[in-house]
Amino acid sequence: MSSHNLLVTGTKGFVGRWVSERAAVAGLRVHAAAGDLRDPALAAQAVKETAPVAVIHAAAAAGRGDERAAWRALADDIAMAGSLLRAVAEHAPNAPVLIPGSAAQYGMGLDRPLREDDPTVPISPYGAAKCVLERAVLAEPLRAGTRVIWTRSFNHVGPRQGLDAPAAQWARQIAAAERTGGGVLRTGRLDVVRDFLDVRDVTDAYIALVLTPEAAGVVNVCSGVAIPLTALAQQLVQASDVPISLAYDPALERPIDPPEVVGDPSRLRELTGWKPNCALTDSIRDLLDEWRTALASSVPA
Numbered sequence: 579m580s581s582h583n584l585l586v587t588g589t590k591g592f593v594g595r596w597v598s599e600r601a602a603v604a605g606l607r608v609h610a611a612a613g614d615l616r617d618p619a620l621a622a623q624a625v626k627e628t629a630p631v632a633v634i635h636a637a638a639a640a641g642r643g644d645e646r647a648a649w650r651a652l653a654d655d656i657a658m659a660g661s662l663l664r665a666v667a668e669h670a671p672n673a674p675v676l677i678p679g680s681a682a683q684y685g686m687g688l689d690r691p692l693r694e695d696d697p698t699v700p701i702s703p704y705g706a707a708k709c710v711l712e713r714a715v716l717a718e719p720l721r722a723g724t725r726v727i728w729t730r731s732f733n734h735v736g737p738r739q740g741l742d743a744p745a746a747q748w749a750r751q752i753a754a755a756e757r758t759g760g761g762v763l764r765t766g767r768l769d770v771v772r773d774f775l776d777v778r779d780v781t782d783a784y785i786a787l788v789l790t791p792e793a794a795g796v797v798n799v800c801s802g803v804a805i806p807l808t809a810l811a812q813q814l815v816q817a818s819d820v821p822i823s824l825a826y827d828p829a830l831e832r833p834i835d836p837p838e839v840v841g842d843p844s845r846l847r848e849l850t851g852w853k854p855n856c857a858l859t860d861s862i863r864d865l866l867d868e869w870r871t872a873l874a875s876s877v878p879a
Contacts, residue, residue: 584788585630587611587662588637592738593678596781597634604785611637616654621661626669632788633675635662648703652710659715667722674725676788677715679708681732681773681800687839694730694796694845701834716795725794727787732800732841735861736777737868745865748811752818753869760821766830768808771838773800776856786850793849800841801854813862
């Protein structure tokens with residue numbers, strides 16, 4: 579058994595890929611869990627073979643943002659988590675398991691930074707599913723003594739982010755506009771306030787948590803800094819090397835958009851001493867540069 583083995587699920591996804599890379603830099607030996615983790619035998623095999631010191635469960639069911647598929651995705655997420663927790667309880671009982679939740683669990687938010695003991699009243703199927711999964715994996719009769727860390731993770735930003743995130747959508751629009759000498763950045767509402775962290779800081783927080791013996795239960799992973807979406811959009815515009823104007827597009831507005839969702843990272847800091855290292859301007863630059871490269875490579879010479 580190695581005291582440096584980290585088992586990571588979902589290593590092909592946005593967060594899982596970054597967890598793998600950042601954990602390797604931190605000196606951990608990363609093992610990717612392969613196969614359908616809803617199958618208890620496959621989960622048990624992954625845990626037994628790697629004998630991990632910790633597990634970061636970044637895998638999530640497909641279609642979780644689709645209201646029509648919410649129940650199926652929830653069932654898949656519960657099945658995966660259940661298989662993994664049973665496997666850890668049997669084959670690596672001292673290994674903590676970190677499972678990312680979401681700020682969407684807080685619903686409409688508050689006019690102050692949200693704490694872990696604030697109520698969770700989700701307004702989306704995604705947030706509701708995360709609340710159900712949190713309740714299940716933290717229940718002692720179901721986790722069977724395994725130490726579970728549930729993070730309520732706030733907005734991510736950074737390279738490799740999917741186009742379901744506003745920052746990635748905007749970066750792609752700007753990179754495309756740069757190729758034609760300028761253009762318009764179309765957005766939904768920009769008057770809402772969110773809490774952004776670079777994905778590399780998020781994954782560093784996850785690694786710090788699983789390596790902290792006292793970490794357990796719910797932990798916010800956030801910056802604690804309120805960022806209006808208008809500021810994020812303007813930073814992207816300023817990072818461009820061509821004239822870009824902002825234009826509101828009602829088709830991009832969400833049916834329900836909480837006015838302010840910002841977290842309090844005090845517990846995370848008290849447990850681990852973690853602090854973010856990536857400035858938002860750097861996150862935006864890296865995201866925009868990635869889309870510049872991607873669009874340039876997609877155009878025939």
